[in-house]
Amino acid sequence: MSKLWLIAKDEFRRNVYKKSFILALLSVPLMLAFNVGIGLIVENLEKNPTPIGYVDHSGLLDHPIQAYDENSSAAIPIIAYDSEDVAREALLTKEIQALYVLSADYRTTSNVALYYVEEPAGNATSQWYDFLQANLLANYPPKIAKRLIEGTRMTIRSPGGIIEMPAGGPTLSSMLPLITSVAFVFLLLFSSGYLMSGVITEKENRTIEVIVTSVSTNDLVVGKVLGIVAISLTQLITWILIAVLTIAIGGNLLGLTWLQDLSINWTAIAKVIVIALPSYVFAAGLMFTVGSTLTEAPEGQAVGSLFFMLHILPVYMIVTLVENPLGIQTALLGTLPFTALLTTGLRSIFTDIPLWQITLSVAVQTLCAAGALWLAGRAFRLGMLRYGQRLRIRELFRRQPALEERRTS
Amino acid sequence: MHVVEIQHVAKSFGPVKAVADVSFEVDRGEIFGLLGPNGAGKTTTIRLMLDIFKPDRGTVSILNGPMNDAKNDLIGYMPEERGLYQDTPLDRCLIYLSTLKGLSTAEAQSRLEPYLERFDLAKHRHKKVKELSKGMQQKAQIINTILHKPELVIIDEPFTALDPLNTQLVKDVMRELRDQGAAILMSTHQMHQVEELCDRIVLIDEGRDVLYGPLDDIRRRFSGHAVLVRAAGELPHIEGVEDSARHNNALRLTLASGVSPQQVLQDLMAKDVTIEKFEIAVPTLDEIFIRVVKEGDQ
Numbered sequence: 001m002s003k004l005w006l007i008a009k010d011e012f013r014r015n016v017y018k019k020s021f022i023l024a025l026l027s028v029p030l031m032l033a034f035n036v037g038i039g040l041i042v043e044n045l046e047k048n049p050t051p052i053g054y055v056d057h058s059g060l061l062d063h064p065i066q067a068y069d070e071n072s073s074a075a076i077p078i079i080a081y082d083s084e085d086v087a088r089e090a091l092l093t094k095e096i097q098a099l100y101v102l103s104a105d106y107r108t109t110s111n112v113a114l115y116y117v118e119e120p121a122g123n124a125t126s127q128w129y130d131f132l133q134a135n136l137l138a139n140y141p142p143k144i145a146k147r148l149i150e151g152t153r154m155t156i157r158s159p160g161g162i163i164e165m166p167a168g169g170p171t172l173s174s175m176l177p178l179i180t181s182v183a184f185v186f187l188l189l190f191s192s193g194y195l196m197s198g199v200i201t202e203k204e205n206r207t208i209e210v211i212v213t214s215v216s217t218n219d220l221v222v223g224k225v226l227g228i229v230a231i232s233l234t235q236l237i238t239w240i241l242i243a244v245l246t247i248a249i250g251g252n253l254l255g256l257t258w259l260q261d262l263s264i265n266w267t268a269i270a271k272v273i274v275i276a277l278p279s280y281v282f283a284a285g286l287m288f289t290v291g292s293t294l295t296e297a298p299e300g301q302a303v304g305s306l307f308f309m310l311h312i313l314p315v316y317m318i319v320t321l322v323e324n325p326l327g328i329q330t331a332l333l334g335t336l337p338f339t340a341l342l343t344t345g346l347r348s349i350f351t352d353i354p355l356w357q358i359t360l361s362v363a364v365q366t367l368c369a370a371g372a373l374w375l376a377g378r379a380f381r382l383g384m385l386r387y388g389q390r391l392r393i394r395e396l397f398r399r400q401p402a403l404e405e406r407r408t409s
Numbered sequence: 410m411h412v413v414e415i416q417h418v419a420k421s422f423g424p425v426k427a428v429a430d431v432s433f434e435v436d437r438g439e440i441f442g443l444l445g446p447n448g449a450g451k452t453t454t455i456r457l458m459l460d461i462f463k464p465d466r467g468t469v470s471i472l473n474g475p476m477n478d479a480k481n482d483l484i485g486y487m488p489e490e491r492g493l494y495q496d497t498p499l500d501r502c503l504i505y506l507s508t509l510k511g512l513s514t515a516e517a518q519s520r521l522e523p524y525l526e527r528f529d530l531a532k533h534r535h536k537k538v539k540e541l542s543k544g545m546q547q548k549a550q551i552i553n554t555i556l557h558k559p560e561l562v563i564i565d566e567p568f569t570a571l572d573p574l575n576t577q578l579v580k581d582v583m584r585e586l587r588d589q590g591a592a593i594l595m596s597t598h599q600m601h602q603v604e605e606l607c608d609r610i611v612l613i614d615e616g617r618d619v620l621y622g623p624l625d626d627i628r629r630r631f632s633g634h635a636v637l638v639r640a641a642g643e644l645p646h647i648e649g650v651e652d653s654a655r656h657n658n659a660l661r662l663t664l665a666s667g668v669s670p671q672q673v674l675q676d677l678m679a680k681d682v683t684i685e686k687f688e689i690a691v692p693t694l695d696e697i698f699i700r701v702v703k704e705g706d707q
Contacts, residue, residue, distance in 0.1 A: 003509055006505070006508055006509060007509075010505055014494075014497075201494070204495075205492045205493065205494050205495055206490050206491050206492030207491075207492055207493065207494060207506075209461070209486070209488040209490060209491070210486060210487075210488065210491065210506065210553070211509065212461060213459050213461065213481055213484065213486045214481050214482075214506070214509040214510055215478075215481070215509055216478050385456075385461070385490075
C-alpha cells in the first residue's frame with residue numbers, strides 16, 4: 001500500500017472510532033427522526049376515529065350523501081339519530097365523539113348546535129363539514145359540486161414555470177435544494193473540524209518531523225485530505241440512506257402526507273451541488289490553513305465555529321431572500337464565498353436562479369478554493385516545525401518567510 | 410564512499426544565520442558525534458541533511474547522492490522535538506510509523522516483538538502512549554527509529570529520561586547497529602557518552618564547524634603538553650617543568666616547550682622516584698568543549 005493511502009487510512013481510522021464521530025454521524029438523522037416524530041405526533045393528536053353523530057330537524061339529510069368513501073381508513077363513521085336524547089346518551093357513553101344538531105330552520109339560518117364531552121378531533125370536524133357541504137350541494141351537477149367542495153386552489157409558480165408550489169407554500173419537494181445545502185454546510189462543519197485537528201495532531205504529538213522524513217509533504221497533505229473526504233463521504237452516504245429510509249417509512253408506513261409523492265427538482269439540486277463542491281474545497285483549504293497556524297486543537301474548534309457562523313449568515317437575512325429572491329442583495333449573497341451555498345439553497349425554494357448567476361458563483365467559489373489550497377500548502381510548510389508557536393497570518397503573505405519551504409515532491 | 414557528506418553548507422532564516430559554514434562526513438560502521446552549544450546550528454544542520462530545509466549554499470550528499478523520497482526508508486531519525494501519537498496504543502503507533510518507513514504490517518509486527526521484549530515494553534504494548542512514563546516513551550521512540558533497520562541513524566539526545574540501566578541498553582543497541590554497518594550520527598550534550606561511544610566528532614559553534622576529526626586525535630591536540638604524575642612521597646625538582654598543579658590525586662605537570670614526556674619520565678626514574686601513575690594529560694571532551702566555545706566567544 002502506498003504511503004499516501006496509509007496516511008489516508010490512518011486518518012480515517014483515527015477519526016471514525018471516536019465518540020465525537022458517532023455523535024456527528026447520528027446528529028442529522030436524529031434531527032430528521034425528531035422532526036418526523038413531531039409531525040407524526042401532531043398528526044395523530046388531530047385524529048380521532050370515534051364516530052360522530054347528528055340529529056337533523058331540517059330534513060336536509062333525509063337521504064344523506066357520504067363525502068368520503070366509507071371503506072377508506074381515514075373516513076370516520078357518521079351516524080344519524082332520530083332523537084336528541086338517544087344521541088346525547090351515545091355521546092355520554094363515548095360511542096360518538098361529537099353530536100351535531102341541525103335546527104329546523106337550518107336552510108335559512110345555517111344554525112348547527114354542537115355537543116361534545118371533549119373537543120372533537122380536527123379530522124372529525126373537517127369530515128363533518130365535508131359531509132354537510134356534500135349534502136348542501138347535492139342538487140348541483142356533480143362536476144360543479146366537486147369543484148365547490150375543493151374550494152380555493154392556489155398555485156405559486158416562478159416566472160419561468162420551473163418552481164411550482166401547488167399547495168400555495170413550500171412543500172418537502174421544494175425544500176430539497178435547501179436541505180441539500182444545509183447537509184453540505186453540516187458536512188463542511190464536521191469535516192473542517194477533522195481537517196484542522198488532522199493538521200494539529202502531528203504538531204501536538206511532536207510527530208511531524210518523523211512523518212515528513214518518512215513521507216513527502218504532498219503525500220502527507222493529500223493522504224490526510226483523502227482520509228477526511230472518506231470520513232465526509234461516510235457521513236453523507238449514511239445521511240442519504242437514513243433520509244431515504246425516513247421518507248420510505250414516514251411516507252409509506254406511517255402515512256405522513258408531507259413525505260408522500262415527492263417530486264424532486266433535480267435542476268435546483270444540481271445547482272446547489274455545483275456550488276457546494278468548490279465551497280467544500282474552499283472551506284477545507286481554509287481550515288487546513290488555520291490548523292497549520294495553530295498549536296492546539298481547541299483553538300481550531302473555536303475558529304471552526306466562526307466559519308460555521310459565516311456559512312449560516314443567509315439564515316439571518318431570510319426576509320430579504322424570500323421577499324426578493326432575484327434582487328441584487330440576494331444575488332450578491334449567492335456569489336460571495338461562505339454565504340453562497342445556503343443562499344442558493346434558500347433561493348431555490350422561491351425562484352429559478354438564472355444560470356449566469358450560478359456560473360458566476362461557481363467561478364468565484366472555484367477561485368477562492370484554489371486560493372485556499374495554495375494558502376493551505378504554504379501554511380503547512382511554514383507552520384509544520386513551529387512547536388507551541390503560532391504562525392501569524394501575515395507571515396503567510398510575506399515574500400521571504402521566516403522558515404524556508406520544504407521540497408514538495 | 411561516505412554515507413553522509415556535507416560540504417560548506419549555509420542556511421539563513423531572514424536575518425538569522427543559523428548555519429554559516431559546516432562540513433563533515435559520516436562513514437558506515439561508525440558512531441559520529443554532532444556537538445555544539447545550544448543554538449549552534451546542530452538541528453538546522455540535521456534538517457538540511459534530511460532535506461527538511463534547503464541549504465542556501467553548499468552541498469549535501471546522503472547515501473551517495475542528494476536526498477530523495479526513496480532514501481527516507483533508509484534513514485532512522487529521532488529528532489529533538491519528538492513524540493508519538495499520544496492517544497494511540499503503543500504497538501499500533503509503532504507499527505503505523507514503521508509502515509511509513511516501508512515495512513509491511515506483518516514485517517513490522519514480527520520485528521517489533523523482540524524489541525518490545527528487549528526494552529521491557531511488551532507488557533505495555535496495548536497501553537495508550539500517553540499512559541507510558543517518559544522513559545518508556547523514550548525507549549519506544551528509539552525502537553521507532555531503528556525498527557526498519559536503517560542504514561543511517563540520526564539520533565538527537567538518545568539518553569534523555571533514561572535510567573542507567575536503560576542508558577546502557579541503548580548504548581549496546583547503538584554499538585550493535587554500528588557493528589552491523591549502520592552509520593550513526595548522534596547529537597548530545599552528554600560528553601561522557603560521546604567519549605564512550607563516538608569514533609569521530611564535529612563541534613559546531615555559531616554555525617561553523619570549529620572542531621572535526623577522530624576523538625582521540627582531538628583530545629591529543631588539546632592535551633596541552635602536560636603529564637599527570639602520582640608518586641610515593643614528594644616529587645623532586647624536574648627539569649623542563651614550567652608549572653605543577655594538583656589534579657585529583659595526582660600532579661599535573663605543564664612541560665616547557667621542547668620538553669617531551671619521555672624526558673620527564675627518564676628524569677623521574679633517574680632520581681629514583683617511586684612512580685605510581687604516569688600518563689599524558691588529556692583533557693576531557695567537556696573541557697575541550699568549554700574551551701573551544703569560550704575561545705569562539707572571545
